[in-house]
Structures are given as C-alpha cells and as structure tokens.
Amino acid sequence: MKARVTVTLKSGILDPQGKAIEGALKSLGVDGVASVRQGKVFDIELSGSDKAKAEAALKDAADKLLANTVIENYRVELL
C-alpha cells in the first residue's frame, strides 16, 4: 500500500525559504504568483493492507517524527 504524508508550515509561521522562492519566481517572470509556502512530502510504502491500521501508523509517524507540531501541520493520504 502506498501513502503520502504532506507536512506544511502552520499559517502565521514565518517561512523565509518560501519567501526566497517567491522572490525567485517573480524575478523569473512567472506570472500571477501571490505567495509561496514551502513544505515536505513523504512517500511511504506500507507492508499491510488494512487501511485503518495504515492510517493510524502514518499519524503516529507524523506525530512522532515527520512533523514538528509546534510549527507544522500534516495530512495523511492513502494512495
């Protein structure tokens, strides 16, 4: 089973990297970019086939390690 965990900065948290990318896109002349926030994507392969179990394991992984919930939110998807 394949899954994806997406980690993003909470709103209101300063994201200097996103800001730098935003500036670069603007200087490249890419039209209509209002703002950029940078995040992380984890593609994870799971061995079992129980969806509920998989989701619980992924949440556990995100809470314990993948995200720092002080500053980040995460989303778990089974693909």
Added chain:
Amino acid sequence: MKSAVLVFPGINRERDMARALKLASGHEAAMVWHAETALPKGTDLVVVPGGFSYGDYLRCGAIAARAPVMDAVRDFAGKGGLVLGVCNGFQILCEAGLLPGVLMRNARLKFICKDVHLRVERSDTPFTRGYNAGQIIRVPVAHGEGNYEADEETVKRLEGEGRVLYRYCSADGVVDESSNINGAAQSIAGIVSERGNVLGMMPHPENHVEDIMGCTDGRGLFAGLVAHLENAA
C-alpha cells in the same frame, strides 16, 4: 563535576566541549554514544554539543532527539539533573520536548559564523552564576537555524518567569533589531526549562575559554556550573 557529552553521528563540537569541561572542572568528560540507554553513574551534567547530527536531515535535531540515549536524558532532567545544549544541542533539546519552541531558519537565510555579544540576564542560576546580571560577553555563533520561535503565550511565559538567560545584543549591551543576528523572538539566544535545570543556547561558550582563542568570556558558564555543583555537594 562529572560531565557526560552525548555523541551523535554528524556532531562535530563534542571535543571542543569536552576540552572546555576538563579545563573548568579538572575532570575528563565521558563521551556517551547515542545508542546507549543509560548515562554513566554519578553524572552531574549532561551536555548535548553542537554540530550537524544526522546531517540536519528532516529538521535540525529531529532525528537525534529520538535516539535511545535521549530517554535517559529525559529521566535525568526529570530528576532535576543539569542539561546543557549548545547550538545543534539546543535544537535537539527543543525537538525532544525538553525545552519549548523551535529553532527556525535565520531570518536573513544566511549561515552566520562570527563572534556575537550576549547580555547575561540574571546571575542566580547554575548556568549564569559565573557572570554578573547585565554582563556583556563575547562568544562565537555558527548556525543557519538559530532563529528561536515559539507561540506568543510561550514567549510571554519565558519572559515572565525569567527563563531567558542569554540575549543577543550589541557590544555595549543594546538589544535591538540590528543586534538580533538571526531574527529570534525577543533576541533570545538561550533559555532554561521551567525547573531551570535545562539550558539551550545557540552560541558556543566552549569556543571562548582559552587565551589562544582570543577571548575567554565563555569560561564563566562552565566555572559557574562547577561552583554550583561544589556548593550542592
């Protein structure tokens, strides 16, 4: 003072730290590998040194914070044991939940490697008793992620409870935007835990302890710890 210096893959300041501890206390520090599950018997001080544990993968300090030895450190701190985290060590202590908040990318995105000035906010703690309150010291920093941030309520609590021990300032002690090298909330360079026994700081006092280093302002921190433990014994 019996010190234990934690060693994680990618850490590179552990020997500087051990040298400073030996200089201050006369005792060789024990080097403790991250896979250990216990600290050496009789440990007075645990030090989490600087460097780039696990190459800063995922987030600075995130993987080291989950190493087996950190459970022992958590127990030790829970019993009131003294813990000092410098630079990556500060990031590790935050990730481990031993200190609140998080170290974000420097506001101006640059890796900063230079001497900075710090104002010692109070002198009545084990980590600052080697200084006078309000004293300005000069110590080096070397970090890309030292911008301390926490939610507003946490920062207010840190200030209200006097838990900010070191703050970035100018050579004459002025705390303002231009002396706040990395954009940290309230120019915070170092904070202690609620109980006051865990200190995390971005600057490297261990690199200003001998005349050959050009400055010995970092000595006070280690001398203070030694004096504190001698008094307690």
